[in-house]
Amino acid sequence: MKKQILSLFLAAAMTVSAGLVPVTAQESASGLPVLSKDEIHVGAVFNTEFNTEGFSYALSQGFKALEDAGYKVDYALSIPESSECEDAIEALIAQGCNVIYATSFGYGEYTANVADRHPDIYFNHYSGSINKDNMATFFPKNFQSEYLCGIIAGMRTEKNQIGYLCSYPIPECVRMVNAFTLGAKSVNPDVTVNVKWTGSWFDPAIEAATATELVNNGSDIVIAYLDSLNAAIAAAGLGAWSFGYATSGYEQIPDSYLTSPACDWETFFLNDVKRIEDGTWVGANQWLGIQEGLVSLCEPHNLTDGTQELVDEAFDGFKNGTLDIWQGEIRDNQGEVRVAEGETLDDMALLSFDWFVEGVNGSVE
Numbered sequence: 001m002k003k004q005i006l007s008l009f010l011a012a013a014m015t016v017s018a019g020l021v022p023v024t025a026q027e028s029a030s031g032l033p034v035l036s037k038d039e040i041h042v043g044a045v046f047n048t049e050f051n052t053e054g055f056s057y058a059l060s061q062g063f064k065a066l067e068d069a070g071y072k073v074d075y076a077l078s079i080p081e082s083s084e085c086e087d088a089i090e091a092l093i094a095q096g097c098n099v100i101y102a103t104s105f106g107y108g109e110y111t112a113n114v115a116d117r118h119p120d121i122y123f124n125h126y127s128g129s130i131n132k133d134n135m136a137t138f139f140p141k142n143f144q145s146e147y148l149c150g151i152i153a154g155m156r157t158e159k160n161q162i163g164y165l166c167s168y169p170i171p172e173c174v175r176m177v178n179a180f181t182l183g184a185k186s187v188n189p190d191v192t193v194n195v196k197w198t199g200s201w202f203d204p205a206i207e208a209a210t211a212t213e214l215v216n217n218g219s220d221i222v223i224a225y226l227d228s229l230n231a232a233i234a235a236a237g238l239g240a241w242s243f244g245y246a247t248s249g250y251e252q253i254p255d256s257y258l259t260s261p262a263c264d265w266e267t268f269f270l271n272d273v274k275r276i277e278d279g280t281w282v283g284a285n286q287w288l289g290i291q292e293g294l295v296s297l298c299e300p301h302n303l304t305d306g307t308q309e310l311v312d313e314a315f316d317g318f319k320n321g322t323l324d325i326w327q328g329e330i331r332d333n334q335g336e337v338r339v340a341e342g343e344t345l346d347d348m349a350l351l352s353f354d355w356f357v358e359g360v361n362g363s364v365e
Helices: 007-012 025-031 054-068 083-094 105-117 143-156 171-187 204-216 230-237 265-278 307-320
Strands: 041-045 072-076 099-102 122-126 135-140 161-166 192-197 221-225 261-263 285-288 295-297 337-339
Touching: 041 054, 041 083, 054 072, 054 265, 072 083, 083 099, 083 105, 099 105, 099 265, 105 122, 105 135, 143 171, 143 221, 143 261, 143 295, 143 307, 161 171, 161 204, 171 192, 171 221, 192 204, 204 221, 204 230, 221 230
Parallel strands: 041 072, 041 099, 099 122, 122 135, 135 285, 161 192, 161 221
Antiparallel strands: 261 295
16 A cells, blocks of 8 residues: 555456455465464564554454464564565564565565565565465455445535545555545535545644645545544544544544444454465455455444435445446546446456546646
C-alpha cells in the first residue's frame, strides 16, 4: 500500500482466487514444504506501530488470532519501505520464521528479493503485484465497502460536497475514491467528492490539517483512506460528519461518526495458514470481498431515514453477485466516456485505475 506504479499487477491480474485453485496436498503448494501447525512460525512486517485504531491495528488483530490459536508469530514494526524491509525480513527468518507477511504495498520488490534468496519459505504481500512459486499476494475488494460508504454519505450530505483524503495517487487509492463516488451519486447525483493527497499513510498533523481545509472549503462530510481517525476527529470538531477506516470511531466521535469500512482479518489469516498445512497454498493472488466474507462495514450510526435499506440492498447485490458498480455508462471527471453502456471494467482495468469518475474534483497526478 505505497506509492509505486502497479505495472506488474497487470500480469498478476487477480482473475483467480488462490483459495480456489485446485491444488492437492500432494502437490504441496508449488513444491514448498507442507508445514504442520507446530512448524509454522509467522513473521509479520508493518510500516507503523499497531496503535489502537485503523488499518494496522485491524490487521494486527488477525495475527493476534493466530497467536490465540497457538501459532508462533514474531513482528517487525515501523519498518520503512526501503531496503530496510529486506533486512527486517531476513532478521525474522533468522529467528526461525518460515511464513512471512509483508503488510504494505511499498514492501513488494524488497519482499520479492528476499523470496528469491529463500525458495522454501512462504511469502505473502499485501496489495502487491509480484507472484512467485513461494510468494503470494492478498488484498480485500474494499471498493465494495467504499461504495456502501458512498451511499451513506450521499444520503447524509446537505451541501453535496464531500471531502476525501488519500495517501498517494496509485490505482488502489483511485479505485477507492471512484467506488465511493459512484455509491454517493447512485443516491444523490448532485454530489461532488473533493480529493486531497496527503503523501503518507499515517501523518496525524497533515491529516488533521487537510480535513480542516476540506471542511472550511465546504465539505460537510470527510472520509479518509488512511491509517487513523485523525481526519475524522478534526472534521468532527468542525461540525462535519465523518467516517473511520478499518476500525470503529464511534466511541471517539459518537455524534458525527457514520461507519468504517472493515475486514475480517482474523478469519482470513486463520484460513490462510491452514492452506499451508493442507498443501493448498500457492503463489497466486487472493482478491476477496463480501462474497468471501472478508469485506464488511462497522456498525453504522447517525444515518438518515431509508439509508440502511439502501446499504443492505447494495450489500446483498455484492454478496450474490448481481451488483456490478463498474458497468457502464461511466464517464471520467473530464466528461469522456470511459465505460460504454453495457460494458464493464475487468480486473486488469480496476488494478490499473488512473482516472477519476465523474463527480470527483481532483487529479491523479
